[in-house]
Amino acid sequence: MHSRTTEMLDRLEKAAWFSRVGMKEGYSAAVVSSWPEAIECCRAPEWEDLQLECLNQFRELIAERSKERLNQWNGILAKVKKLTEPLVDRKISRVVRDNNLPKFFAIQVKWDILLLCMESEYADICPPSLFTRLAYWYIGGHFPCGWWGAYPDGKVVVY
Secondary structure, eight states, rough: OOOHHHHHHHHHSSSSSTTTTOOOOTEEEEEEEEEHHHHHHTTTTHHHHHHHHHHHOOOHHHHHHHHHHHHTHHHHHHHHHHHHHHHHHHHHHHHHHHTTOOOHOOOOOOHHHHHHHHHTTTTTSSOOHHHHHHHHHTTOOOOOEEEEEESSSSSSEOO
């Protein structure tokens, strides 16, 4: 695993996830006002479509720049997943319990953290994209749950 990914995981470990949910943070994000609203946003087909499109574009760019590196994707993904899943489980357990959040929430957060680490692993050949942008919000105590406007313009939606 690349040292930049290890550093990102360390920053995520030290951060107080969800400690600032619902708080406005300037004009760089659209802020929802409740967990139900956040869950509704992250379940929106438009958000899922944007995340999948960003992932597809990222993998296409890797393929264009290094087929050898793309062929390593599954092995790297498996290694990263072994670290991200326990991290996410630790970081979300209390908020899930206290707010009775659905299983979908855990799936969404695991997806975000896994893919931001994959962007980190390939940052030497592809510029980080959507998932790295989401890391800022997790580290800052929010839950990124959607996108408002056309990507990459527009704003991330956070709780």
